[in-house]
Amino acid sequence: MGSYAYRAYPYRRPPELDGTATRRGVTIVGAGLAGPTLALLLARHGVPSLLLDEDDTVSVGSRSICQAKHTLEVWDQIGVAAPVVAKGVTWDQGEVLLGERPIYRFHLQPEPGHKFPAFVNLQQYYVEEYLYARCLAEPLIELRPRHKVVGIDNGAEGVTLSVETPDGTVPIVSDWVVACDGVRSAIRRLLDLPFPGEVFDDRFLIADIRLRAELPAERRFWFYPPFHPTNSVLMHRQADDVLRVDFQLGRDADPVEEAKPENVDRRLRGMFGPDAEWEHEWTSVYTFTCRSLDRFVHGRTIFAGDSAHVVSPFGARGGNSGVDDVDNLAWKLARVVRGESFQALLDSYDIERRAAARENIRQSTRSTDFITPKFAASRVFRDATLALARDYPFARAFLNSGRLSVATAAPGSPLSTPDIDADWTGGPAPGEPMIDAPHTNRWLIDQVGKGFALLAFDADGLRPPRDVTVVALSASGVAARRYGAAPGTVYLIRPDRYVAARWRQPNDAVIEKAWRRACGEGRAS
Amino acid sequence: MTAASGSGLRRDLALKRPDDVYNAIVDAHRDLDDAACRAFDARLILLLANQVGDDAAVLAAIDAARETA
Ligand SMILES: Cc1cc2nc3c(=O)[nH]c(=O)nc-3n(C[C@H](O)[C@H](O)[C@H](O)COP(=O)(O)OP(=O)(O)OC[C@H]3O[C@@H](n4cnc5c(N)ncnc54)[C@H](O)[C@@H]3O)c2cc1C
Numbered sequence: 374m375g376s377y378a379y380r381a382y383p384y385r386r387p388p389e390l391d392g393t394a395t396r397r398g399v400t401i402v403g404a405g406l407a408g409p410t411l412a413l414l415l416a417r418h419g420v421p422s423l424l425l426d427e428d429d430t431v432s433v434g435s436r437s438i439c440q441a442k443h444t445l446e447v448w449d450q451i452g453v454a455a456p457v458v459a460k461g462v463t464w465d466q467g468e469v470l471l472g473e474r475p476i477y478r479f480h481l482q483p484e485p486g487h488k489f490p491a492f493v494n495l496q497q498y499y500v501e502e503y504l505y506a507r508c509l510a511e512p513l514i515e516l517r518p519r520h521k522v523v524g525i526d527n528g529a530e531g532v533t534l535s536v537e538t539p540d541g542t543v544p545i546v547s548d549w550v551v552a553c554d555g556v557r558s559a560i561r562r563l564l565d566l567p568f569p570g571e572v573f574d575d576r577f578l579i580a581d582i583r584l585r586a587e588l589p590a591e592r593r594f595w596f597y598p599p600f601h602p603t604n605s606v607l608m609h610r611q612a613d614d615v616l617r618v619d620f621q622l623g624r625d626a627d628p629v630e631e632a633k634p635e636n637v638d639r640r641l642r643g644m645f646g647p648d649a650e651w652e653h654e655w656t657s658v659y660t661f662t663c664r665s666l667d668r669f670v671h672g673r674t675i676f677a678g679d680s681a682h683v684v685s686p687f688g689a690r691g692g693n694s695g696v697d698d699v700d701n702l703a704w705k706l707a708r709v710v711r712g713e714s715f716q717a718l719l720d721s722y723d724i725e726r727r728a729a730a731r732e733n734i735r736q737s738t739r740s741t742d743f744i745t746p747k748f749a750a751s752r753v754f755r756d757a758t759l760a761l762a763r764d765y766p767f768a769r770a771f772l773n774s775g776r777l778s779v780a781t782a783a784p785g786s787p788l789s790t791p792d793i794d795a796d797w798t799g800g801p802a803p804g805e806p807m808i809d810a811p812h813t814n815r816w817l818i819d820q821v822g823k824g825f826a827l828l829a830f831d832a833d834g835l836r837p838p839r840d841v842t843v844v845a846l847s848a849s850g851v852a853a854r855r856y857g858a859a860p861g862t863v864y865l866i867r868p869d870r871y872v873a874a875r876w877r878q879p880n881d882a883v884i885e886k887a888w889r890r891a892c893g894e895g896r897a898s
Numbered sequence: 899m900t901a902a903s904g905s906g907l908r909r910d911l912a913l914k915r916p917d918d919v920y921n922a923i924v925d926a927h928r929d930l931d932d933a934a935c936r937a938f939d940a941r942l943i944l945l946l947a948n949q950v951g952d953d954a955a956v957l958a959a960i961d962a963a964r965e966t967a
Contacts (some may be wrong), residue, residue, distance in 0.1 A: 750936070750940075753936045753937055753940045754940045754943075754944070756937065756940070757937060757940035757941040757943075757944055758944060760937075760941060761941060761944060761945070765945070765948075767948040768944060768948075771944065
């Protein structure tokens with residue numbers, strides 16, 4: 374089953390077995406979506422890392438297919454966005470249907486003038502292939518397949534991992550360990566950390582098929598379709614003419630029975646009609662949970678991605694939030710490793726990304742409650758919303774078939790300097806992600822570089838701290854409108870492209886103060 | 899939401915023909931079975947909530963309805 378040609382990435386006998394053990398700066402455990410992204414972002418900041426994975430190939434099954442705009446903006450920093458966009462299916466529209474009738478269409482990014490679309494759909498194995506290719510080409514990254522972490526001593530001065538390889542088990546000592554080892558995180562279990570949350574009972578069936586048909590590049594969600602009258606169905610296109618069809622099966626479905634090819638085919642036949650032909654790519658019957666660690670930073674061991682938090686699939690918040698985690702972490706860890714900021718800067722990772730996980734869980738739980746109502750009245754209101762939505766546009770705002778992933782804001786972050794000017798009527802506030810815009814035939818997000826940046830709207834003569842890039846912008850035009858800017862407006866942008874502070878008429882001293890705060894409160898060297 | 903938030907709701911009469919409105923609401927349910935009544939009420943609540951157009955007032959009305967049970 375499946376048309377993707379899995380390749381084995383070469384394993385080498387670990388040098389530690391032959392007595393050449395070197396202490397590592399950063400060791401990343403897990404090369405799924407989050408791990409390699411982190412390694413590449415760290416390399417961009419000049420920080421080397423060791424990247425371990427227990428197996429020697431990419432994601433088994435297409436899994437995470439909806440790659441969000443903010444994720445593409447992160448991958449663009451490390452040369453992975455271009456191949457993802459080239460291979461994937463770009464979309465930013467969708468349709469919600471009740472029975473066979475469309476009740477409305479939505480447009481996620483109606484305004485042009487962004488480098489990246491709202492979403493590109495691409496199977497996770499392709500994304501990982503592109504990430505691995507970049508890792509292998511990067512001298513600062515040592516990617517080691519078939520290295521399975523089986524033990525950890527999380528010391529105050531350093532972390533010792535026991536790593537099992539085909540040639541034996543070796544200790545690897547590092548200053549920092551980042552656990553990107555997925556939802557069943559071995560490191561989380563070895564440290565005996567609770568992973569509290571909510572379990573959902575409804576079963577879903579994913580059928581990824583290759584179908585020869587003209588299909589729209591958009592998201593489709595049916596409530597009570599004629600081909601699956603008691604529940605909902607979600608459909609997405611992927612690369613290589615692969616289609617994802619996700620059937621809600623309900624609580625009492627038998628997972629073994631439902632996954633049998635003849636039963637999957639029966640459902641698909643109802644959906645695509647008697648003449649359609651398809652091949653199966655991947656089938657999976659699943660339930661899901663929403664969980665989060667109580668803390669993401671445990672001394673010198675840091676959790677990111679699914680090891681730290683999991684959500685339901687509605688809204689594509691799993692893989693995308695893992696990429697956001699490591700985008701938030703990379704520049705902070707790089708500063709700490711280089712001695713430019715104190716370790717306390719990493720507390721802001723914990724605060725900001727736990728808040729993001731809470732928000733993702735809240736959103737995904739609400740979507741799940743709408744799609745799979747848990748009590749009778751919940752279903753009654755859900756159905757009332759569906760009944761109204763076609764003729765009463767307001768009800769479409771109540772209708773929740775998944776609130777699709779956007780970059781999560783970090784309100785109240787310790788790194789943000791609150792607004793002092795009262796007249797902000799638009800633009801991203803401190804703690805919110807920057808917004809892309811066209812800029813001199815290119816894009817604003819291309820101008821900010823890998824460090825801090827100032828967006829200066831007709832604001833001349835700024836003398837920013839060392840290594841802070843100044844991007845000169847006009848106070849009229851698309852960017853100015855998106856930032857609510859007037860002549861003299863200045864935004865301070867963090868390396869992860871979040872707003873740290875903004876002013877109407879700042880002087881160099883307030884900018885420097887805000888920059889120090891964003892680096893961990895006056896602790897920069 | 900605290901008990902006090904329900905106090906933001908108006909307690910005086912806001913309608914001009916209260917008898918007509920009241921009877922229209924009741925009559926709309928006359929031939930409906932229980933399930934149809936619940937579905938009807940849900941649609942009506944959602945329509946009215948949006949018509950009120952004031953998030954705080956809707957939340958206060960939810961509290962008030964809960965507290966007068
Ligand atoms: C059916 C399905 C559909 C999904 N759809 C979407 C979607 O559309 N959009 C979205 O954003 N997300 C989606 N997700 C979620 C997404 O796949 C995950 O959130 C994402 O893969 C998490 O990335 P990660 O890097 O944290 O973990 P993973 O990608 O799971 O990577 C973990 C890695 O750690 C390695 N590892 C594990 N244990 C060890 C160990 N002891 N030692 C060494 N290595 C180890 C594993 O081999 C693996 O490579 C979906 C998931 C599923 C199951």
